[in-house]
Amino acid sequence: MQLSRETLLPKLAAHVLEHGLGGASLRPLAKAAGTSDRMLIYHFGNKETLITELLGYIAELYSGALDAALGSDRAATRQECLARILAEGSKPEMQAFLVLWWDIVAGATRGVPGYHDAAQAMMTRQLVWLEGQMPADDPDPAGGARYLMTMIEGALMLSAVGHGDTAQQGLLASGLAAS
Amino acid sequence: MQLSRETLLPKLAAHVLEHGLGGASLRPLAKAAGTSDRMLIYHFGNKETLITELLGYIAELYSGALDAALGSDRAATRQECLARILAEGSKPEMQAFLVLWWDIVAGATRGVPGYHDAAQAMMTRQLVWLEGQMPADDPDPAGGARYLMTMIEGALMLSAVGHGDTAQQGLLASGLAAS
DNA sequence: AAGGCTATGTAGCGCCCGCTACAAGAGGAA
């Protein structure tokens, strides 16, 4: 069967979603895609562009997952809106993205090519999704969505390093969550 | 001159603060410390415990930097408190910690030994520092500090991936920052 | 002085890395 970027990317994405980006080297990636490192280089040119295209593909996967989760009804309050997105993020199919996410943020900070753009695209998409969920009668939907966004990402990071309780108490004190 | 963990750690820390944890392999680390990979293994046993001890040392460095920044006077308002810690984080001597931070978070999420504990310790320390900065008349200093903490970390992450403006607008909408 | 323990240098092991050289099969174009 003919190989191509398009047929390879889904299998490569599945592999990094399971095993992370850090240790993603050509031979394991190739094995996961049912081919050889030789062919990965042939189809992508080199590893750097492979990773760049892979991150772009994963960003699209993430968009698709958010689209699939997009209920057509808005939330009634900011509290409900926050509760919804937190529930969305705790779904198992989103967990893989979460684990990968910090690899991407670290890469973006260090300036590794492709990481920053993919991360920005994923956050932009999440912001759009969040704005669509904001209550219809919210006095400031744009600002409110960005406010929720900042709290959510903060809570996410604190949870990642064992300060989930800190984040929870922060949400409570903000009035965005109820005990 | 006699080498030891204690004399080596500062030089190793300086190296990873400059070059990151990702590509920190024994030979470059040894060169930065003026010795050989052979001696790093001799003094630390293996790379894993070296990294664990190094992260612990860096967490102490971070604590020390916060202590040095700790003015004895509290802020007058939450807004001022937030402005202070944001100013603190933008100091050049803190930038190196910030770049390293996402490596640590990614490692903590992936379960690499030592990363989680170091990250948690650094966040705990920052929370303590923040509580000490809260206004004396604040109705809920503990909750407020955790609230600020969540917003700060969220803003930090968004800024890391090119969404600094999103975070800024989020801070404005929260009422914690003034335009 | 003799022996042992600690600290260090030199060399190299086996392994994985990204990548490449080279040959060959497949299929279309002349």
Added chain:
DNA sequence: TTCCTCTTGTAGCGGGCGCTACATAGCCTT
């Protein structure tokens, strides 16, 4: 048929990795 291009397999290169074997120089004890 005869080429020629696209795709793939096999093998391997140079280099970095964590780590180890071995020798040795210096010091401390007896």
